[in-house]
């Protein structure tokens with residue numbers, strides 16, 4: 460066993476990346492996805508990409524750059540590249556304090572407004588949804604808030620991510636224990652069933668969520684998303700530089716209906732990014748309102 464392990468290790472050569480190759484690869488990733496990799500994380504390129512270069516039989520990053528730009532399989536490789544550069548950390552009910560404040564204030568306001576107009580409709584956009592835990596959590600919150608009234612509502616949660624693999628995983632709706640590390644036991648018991656592969660989400664909760672692979676760096680794709688009452692984009696813009704943050708947040712502003720809200724992750728802010736939203740402070744979260 461030990462020798463097999465060490466021989467497989469020796470087969471995988473670590474490929475060093477030169478400074479100019481790092482800059483070129485970093486710029487390529489930025490141009491395609493808006494994800495900005497700081498030079499301090501250069502070592503990450505060597506560790507994450509060496510395996511891929513070995514698989515492709517390439518001995519250096521200059522050849523990998525040519526492959527990404529000119530090979531017949533460049534479109535497929537871009538998908539693989541996106542898997543390698545994204546961080547997909549997520550879980551059900553992530554940041555419960557924020558979600559409670561959201562449910563009791565923002566969501567309640569929108570539900571009350573819609574009830575008043577008699578238009579029982581809500582569109583929510585989860586941008587950067589990873590493997591689906593966030594949009595499914597939003598669907599659970601809607602079930603908790605609307606209860607028996609829910610079947611009378613037309614609700615769509617549009618959930619998008621750059622990673623095809625994450626979207627595929629999200630669509631299965633089956634999760635391992637890790638996905639529940641921030642989830643109250645009663646929510647897990649109420650909305651999930653044990654399955655041979657893990658825990659399967661309730662089909663009614665699942666039915667509100669429509670998944671789609673989408674690059675937030677593609678303004679035309681963003682324009683095709685139905686206008687939203689609420690946009691969730693948590694723990695995504697931290698990977699972007701200022702100019703990409705401004706572009707994406709501008710697209711969310713255009714997408715939101717008047718009076719709509721943008722929700723960010725707890726370490727993220729619109730300070731220096733956008734003056735157009737009005738920050739509304741609740742204990743546990745800031746909701747950014749598009750006044751209308």
Ligand SMILES: C[S@@+](CC[C@H](N)C(=O)[O-])C[C@H]1O[C@@H](n2cnc3c(N)ncnc32)[C@H](O)[C@@H]1O
Nearest residue numbers: 492545547548549587589620621674675693694
């Ligand atoms: C850390 S996860 C956050 C997941 C979830 N929103 C949450 O807070 O739990 C960040 C996600 O953003 C996605 N992402 C990064 N850049 C993106 C882009 N340009 N377009 C779409 N999704 C992107 C990644 O693939 C990843 O799944």
